[in-house]
Amino acid sequence: MYKGYLIDLDGTVYRGKEPIPAAKNFIEKLQEKGLPFLFLTNNTTKTPETVQKNLSENFDIHVPASTIFTAGNATVDYMNHQNKGRTVYVVGAPGLVELILASGFQWEETNPDYVVVGLDPGIDYEKMTIATLAVQKGAHFIGTNPDKNIPTERGLLPGAGSLVAFFETSTGVKPTIIGKPETAIMDSAIERLGLAKEEVLMVGDNYLTDIQAGIRNGVDTLLVLSGFTQKEEVPQLPTAPTYVLESLADWSIL
Incomplete structure (x- = not known):
């Protein structure tokens, strides 16, 4: 259904230094299908190149630095657009x-x-x-x-x-x-993908940041229960994610 993906990192692709195997397989399927994606993170302490190196060396996930979009990247985009x-x-x-x-x-x-x-x-x-x-x-x-x-x-x-x-x-x-769940980072990331909002899926483990980023900005969401938000919290969430899965292994990429 979706032509592009925005994917959180910590809690979705890995937990600290612990890999989440289903996430690696998920990314490899996206690469096989030629579907564009961005890793969308609020972490600004590392450059995209540093994040790329970490994914490659510690998690065996091999992607170009251009697929990593931080709140720092979105901040630069925002300042450029403001032109002050x-x-x-x-x-x-x-x-x-x-x-x-x-x-x-x-x-x-x-x-x-x-x-x-x-x-x-x-x-x-x-x-x-x-x-x-x-x-x-x-x-x-x-x-x-x-x-x-x-x-x-x-x-x-x-x-x-x-x-x-x-x-x-x-x-x-x-x-x-700028960062999730605000509009600035979502608008910049979707613009980089070159897609319409309805063609994109936001994937993450944190309802307050990842999922709210989608809900507030008209983007469908996939909450994966591999990190921050726990299964028992789901029935009480104020606005339900579009999808909720135990693992990314349960998601079919069409």
């Missing part, structure tokens, strides 16, 4: 900074056109100060994604959304959020 200038200050991991600067934006700390906030393990008070002052002066405030926490073996760690909330408090300015 080419200077930026980024609070984020090196992967996000590298991606944005490689896209032709220039680093500026005093009066940037944009302030982009993503997950930044190296955050310190000086970065907070520079970003806060820039937004107060009128820089367009962008949050790469709304994820307040990151699940790890240590527990739920602060996510990009937690940092975005800090800057919203310190500046009094509401940010533009």
Whole structure:
């Protein structure tokens, strides 16, 4: 039925360092059929090339870097479409900074056109100060994604959304959020696929991000019960996904 797929990574293709075998087979079937797909992730700490290498070396999934679409890629698309200038200050991991600067934006700390906030393990008070002052002066405030926490073996760690909330408090300015489940990342990803929304299926394990991204933006959804959202939660979900499966092994690619 579908001519293209948007596919989440963590919880759908793998769980941390653990592969999900059905996902590898699913991807290989898409490749055999020649169906376009993008891996759609809110993670901005790594470049698409780094994600590609991880998929190849650790999960035996071999795809070009062009199939990996991060909230960082969508942020660049958004800034290009806004066309409000080419200077930026980024609070984020090196992967996000590298991606944005490689896209032709220039680093500026005093009066940037944009302030982009993503997950930044190296955050310190000086970065907070520079970003806060820039937004107060009128820089367009962008949050790469709304994820307040990151699940790890240590527990739920602060996510990009937690940092975005800090800057919203310190500046009094509401940010533009790019990542799932927001419209910006979905519009950019579907544009890259070159398809209409009704021709695309959003596949993911997290109802709050992956599935809501589809529901809010008119894209059919497949919730796979291999990660975040559990089977017992499904009957209580406010809006049902288009499809719910235990495993991607149960999905037929036509």
